[in-house]
Amino acid sequence: MTSRRNFLQKLTLSAVSLPLIPNFTQNSQASMNHNTKKASTLRVAIMGLGSYATRVAKAMLDSKNAKLVGLISGTPSKIKDWQATYNIPDKNCYNYENFDAIKDNPDIDAVYIITPNALHHPQTLRVAAAGKHVICEKPMAINAKEGREMVEACNKAGVKLLVGYRMHFEPNTLEIIRLREDGAFGEIKFFQGLSGFRIGDPTQWRLNKELAGGGAMMDIGIYSINGARYMVGEEPEWVTAQETKTDPVKFKEGVDETITFQFGFPSGVISSCLSTYSTSHLDKFFLNGTKGFAEMQPSTGYGPIKAWTNKGPLNFPHVTHQTVQMDRMAGIILDGETAKIPVDGREGLKDLIIIDAIYKAVDTGKKVKIDLT
Incomplete structure (x- = not known):
């Protein structure tokens, strides 16, 4: 629990230092433009490798339009295990201190944030500043003030913010x-x-x-x-x-x-x-x-x-919710599709x-x- 608190303090301090209107480098702007281009597959990095992230990752193995390509975690042993399971290269793996470097990684289109609720806000601000689309687990934040800041940051960065409403x-x-x-x-x-x-x-x-x-x-x-x-x-x-x-x-x-x-x-x-x-x-x-x-x-x-x-x-047949969710979210992010329920x-x-x-x-x-x- 102490380590979680330390992560929270570090991430909150990092988020406070970020302007809501990011100053993009040429690389980050190019990355953002690439992300919004039409493509057949949404390339996703998962942040937070807990039990629900495992469920999402397994479901994505059956996705037609979304693929797990990157990992972000504070636990090196988890990253090694996931790399072996999902064939993730070292260059697409990050920890909570250095993941801002994803701005220079053209292999990642979006980051799926699956961490404790209080971390969603600072992590979303950082992902948006890196020019990557955000998928965030619910609740999106711990209060409406944080939620508004997240929406504003993603809008100003020109990236999409989606919530895991499977x-x-x-x-x-x-x-x-x-x-x-x-x-x-x-x-x-x-x-x-x-x-x-x-x-x-x-x-x-x-x-x-x-x-x-x-x-x-x-x-x-x-x-x-x-x-x-x-x-x-x-x-x-x-x-x-x-x-x-x-x-x-x-x-x-x-x-x-x-x-x-x-x-x-x-x-x-x-x-x-x-x-x-x-x-x-x-x-x-x-x-x-x-x-x-x-x-x-x-x-x-x-x-x-x-x-x-x-x-x-x-009598609808059961389909894995997260597989359908990720395929549909790929369409929303890459092709401008809309969802019946936003x-x-x-x-x-x-x-x-x-x-x-x-x-x-x-x-x-x-x-x-x-x-x-």
Whole structure:
């Protein structure tokens, strides 16, 4: 944990020294222009070689349009192991102190940041300054202020910022949205999102406010926040929220164990959601309208996703979410394609604004207005 803190301090100091408008060298400008050129394959370096990065890397082996070509890690032994597994050359491997040098590496188009939440902001600023596209795991940052700075930095650098919303490409999810838009469920009235599991090791970074930015809400609750928005098809106007903490030793100050929260939408739709680190097997979405309903359980896990409506089950074959995600993101970055449900930095920022509002509602006990403009 101490080493994580040291990394955070170093990276934060590095980010502070960077201007939001990068001064590009000729090499970095050339690299940026190369990255935005149409190409058949998105060449990706993964930053942070933990368990989820492993899942992404394995999924990319089956990608048609994305390829793992580089590694960034603070652990030399991990880099050596990954090099052997994925045939990554030494020249494409970096640590957290020297990865700014990717600006001079034409073999890398984008960096996928899969590190603790608090590191996303400084690392994104540095990757953008190097002229490389950014794919960042969710939550995009630990608050909306950081999220805005990330969006601004990538815009000014002329690179794209995408967020790892794998469910935005999942076929059952997209089919329910299509049915809702076609009026199959009538006038939408209610949404329920349940997101939770029992967290284990009390020393892990997810239970460290400095690195996680919070607790369950930042890790699993964001699925119900984002899901409420794309399932209802509107943006929430207000939120109320209540926190429950049964283990203040494991869940210290600023690390939420369980939060229930309620949204109000412009059309009158209401939602009731739960985010928790203390109850397992909570992964359910329920959308109800005047003519029918849709239900998913599991709704956001790695799959297979199970979904049905009042007319019967949906039977889409399971596909590895991260494989589809990376292929689609390659199209977005290289060919200007768009996603049915956005996955850009602005989408990530909206979730951060809502998370800030939820924590404010918990702290004040009042209904909090949500302004996504």
